[in-house]
């Protein structure tokens with residue numbers, strides 16, 4: 001169904017592009033926005049613009065940040081000898097919520113998947129190796145998702161680390177159900193997975 | 201497990217039909233084109249969540265309708281489902297619910313309504329290329345062992361990735377091979393090794409069990425049959441498998457695909473000491489196909505503690521008429537057999553309930569009631 005306003009149509013088309021939102025939900029959101037006071041709609045529009053203008057990747061860990069380096073990398077109380085490697089910035093949030101981890105992070109921004117054209121050069125593997133080679137790292141906890149891609153990425157990193165025998169490489173325990181995302185696993189399961197990690 | 205009632209709405213050629221099976225062994229009697237195979241397909245659908253003929257939902261929806269629904273009312277051991285509904289439409293995913301609660305993963309349905317199925321097309325499966333015989337084992341194991349579903353899915357995902365890696369390097373470097381990132385390839389191989397040996401181990405165990413049972417069943421039909429079943433892939437350690445995958449890497453690189461593993465395994469069906477696909481008559485092939493399902497019914501009964509529903513589509517055609525009575529007598533005790541035929545069976549056990557089947561295109565409700573021979 002087409003609406004008589006091309007502006008409304010354009011907004012619906014934009015909202016439909018958001019993850020997990022179909023055309024019906026997009027219409028509902030668009031009509032909601034049509035009715036809210038202008039300042040409320042303005043706050044939403046501004047929040048999006050500010051986000052795009054000021055949030056970027058941390059130059060060290062790859063996490064999202066407004067400062068360089070990010071607060072986690074700048075925090076001197078955190079243990080720089082232990083790196084937790086995750087696929088996405090959202091996974092940092094999930095692990096931080098468990099309050100079980102006091103080291104630093106490395107966000108890969110993806111996982112190996114030749115089918116999708118993603119090889120080691122398309123994710124932040126080289127940056128990880130550079131951090132290890134610059135010294136001071138004693139353990140890497142690989143907390144990639146328990147999917148085939150996450151597994152392969154973990155195994156790949158473990159193989160690269162064979163060149164650095166002084167660095168212990170562990171994989172978070174399989175408390176996280178196979179095929180799920182870290183983001184969606186509950187906090188207790190994830191906390192247990194971090195404390196119960198194993199060597200790979 | 202027994203089927204008390206099966207209701208079809210806009211499924212294949214049936215508009216709105218209901219069969220009151222009442223848990224009895226039943227002979228569905230109908231002419232060709234009456235849609236009796238569709239009843240078998242519907243009964244299997246509520247068990248394995250998909251068409252055993254490999255049909256998509258758009259093939260299952262009756263012409264002129266948007267969606268179909270199959271409802272089964274069941275009776276089994278304590279804790280077994282009482283009702284399973286499968287809905288499919290021209291668009292959107294298939295929906296399955298067990299006792300009114302939607303089931304999001306197929307693994308949550310498999311094994312809860314155990315069935316074995318035989319249909320005319322299956323003869324070609326056992327007779328033809330090994331992919332069909334591997335699929336037979338996979339469908340059975342998915343019902344038997346929930347962990348198998350996960351291993352198979354992970355294996356297939358990793359296989360696709362390694363094959364793509366090999367194919368890409370082939371495209372870049374030509375069939376001189378090489379150029380593949382050895383470390384990356386090894387990472388995928390480690391997953392293939394771990395899940396692959398797991399799949400092989402479970403398949404080999406099932407084949408051993410089936411081999412023993414089919415030999416025994418064959419003897420009861422005709423002592424000269426000498427039936428057997430063997431799994432062709434070696435059961436080995438994940439480390440050994442990883443070594444073999446690494447050794448195969450140069451050749452796989454030239455071919456652009458993975459040449460070893462459970463996706464290539466042989467499954468050998470033997471009759472009178474020869475492979476089934478080595479010139480066995482259609483009658484023998486058909487007999488083997490039915491007996492291997494009856495052997496599987498025995499395995500499911502023993503391991504799930506629930507006798508499966510035995511679905512046999514037109515078993516009598518092309519079969520030595522002396523055999524059919526003996527075959528039906530081999531259905532495990534406690535299993536409900538649902539059998540289709542074009543005409544009354546030459547020799548049918550008298551406990552069978554006969555139900556005439558007509559297409560429900562016009563009539564609203566047929567296939568209720570019936571007579572006992």
Ligand SMILES: [Zn+2]
Nearest residue numbers: 058061070073
């Ligand atoms: Zn940082």
